[in-house]
Amino acid sequence: MLVGRAAARAELARRQRAAETFRAFNERLDGRPVPPHLDGLVDELQEAADRRDAGECSSIVVTMPPGFGKSTIAKRFAAWCSQRSDEGFRTILRSYSARLARSHVYDIRQLVAEHTGRSIDPTQRSAGFFRVLGGRGYVLASGLGGGTATGFRCDLICTDDFCADRAAAESATIRERTIDSHKSVSRTRVDVPWINLVVSTPWNPSDLTAFCIANGYRHIRITALDDAGESTWPEMHPTPVLHATRDEIGARDWTSLYMCEPIAAEAQSFRDVVLVDRITIPKPEEMRIAIAIDLAYSLKASADFSCILALGYHPPTRRYYVLDVLRVQCSIDRFAPELAAFSARYPGAPIGWAAGGHEAGVVPLLEREARCRICVITTREDKLSRAQPAAACWSRGEIAVPRGMRWTNDFVREVTAFPHGKNDDAVDCLVTSHSMLRTSSGPRGRARGTGDGSAADRLGGVFAA
Secondary structure (H helix, E strand, O other): OHHHHHHHHHHHHHHHHHHHOHHHHHHHHHOOOOOHHHHHHHHHHHHHHHHHHOOOOEEEEEEOOOOOOHHHHHHHHHHHHOOOOOOOOEEEEEEOOHHHHHHHHHHHHHHHHHHOOOOEOOOOOOOOEEEEOOOOOEEEEEEOOOOOOOOOOEEEEEEEOOOOOHHHHHOHHHHHHHHHHHHHHHOOOEEEEEEEEEEEOOOOOOOHHHHHHHOOOEEEEOOOEOOOOOEOOOOOOOHHHHHHHHHHHOHHHHHHHHOOOOOOOOOOOOOOOEEEOHHHOOOHHHOEEEEEEEOOOOOOOOOOEEEEEEEEEEOOOOEEEEEEEEEEEOOHHHHHHHHHHHHHOOOOOOEEEOOOOOHHHHHHHHHHHHOOOOEEOOOOOOHHHHHHHHHHHHHOOOEEEEOOOOOHHHHHHHHHHOOOOOOOHHHHHHHHHHHHHHOOOOOEOOOOOOOOOOHHHHHOOOOOO
């Protein structure tokens, strides 16, 4: 009898903890800690629920690869929220089809009934709707075609899987209809304080996720591989399997679906350019700065063009700025002083080089001569595939280039000609620096003129005196 009571008390304590935190709720369901790739998302959803309790609204868009727990976490969040209010918590769950939305709502119903301690109204027999007893709470399924949500208000509106497949993603009509539906339903059916959650695998740089990001939603991006090329969820998706998937589906679908950097069919390379006035670029202390180099030689005395580029990222506006570009044609012993002078302009900024196997042998010599540390970035991808995340960012207008610099015209001409242009060293540097800033919080950079008359100082970056 005592053992039974102790077990009951322990179960009650676990239920209470699960009701208090979304992390405990997930761990109680799985019987193990939350997978590391979902850590940040679970915390962000907890904070959204806490903000709502404090009277604040939240808008969140989550991009995640297929099979990494996207729909599971969305359904669990909806079920967990059903016990957050004594008055009852109202949820509308939307998907590209009403049938899929009803399937999600059925799963939520089971979670609520079995794991929240709340009871379901037995008089509700609809496949896509149920009420939670003890208040006004309910969960409603709605297809993005509209109609079903008419007359209903909610505290949480969750859009999970707004796109069915690649064909739908490539249809401008369907993309526009989806965005219009989101604006007319997802933004008008919620009561303050609300939670507006969009969870999806991105397909196209002009889809609903891009609309949400552009409109200030908090963006949480989860990728299949980390910066080292290892799986972010190896228990379910071993690294060799993901590498095989990447080779099988091709660069575009891999980058869009699994690395969550969608690429349009017509934007396989860098198109257009965003030019800004130099005075509008944020101060260096407000940005993270990375330096990338590309050497067109190994240890030989003569050389083709080599390049150094500084890229800054401004977190408040989520925009990248090309700060400085230097292209030189010289031997390695002359390149080292140029690198030293260039890096001195941006103290604390990391230096990266996407070098091949034989090229990496130059690094110790260059580090010694330039008195700096160089991070060698290895990659298994070809140049075009590796460039896609930066190209997608460029095509969305998120990488800006200053007007009027001595290097502006040549740089823009080379980047927009890629991959068909004569040179690509500046493109390699842009791609490398973008990857460094995109995958690391990194140190904040500072900038100053070298004042030594070197090429780096003569050409000058946007912060040169």
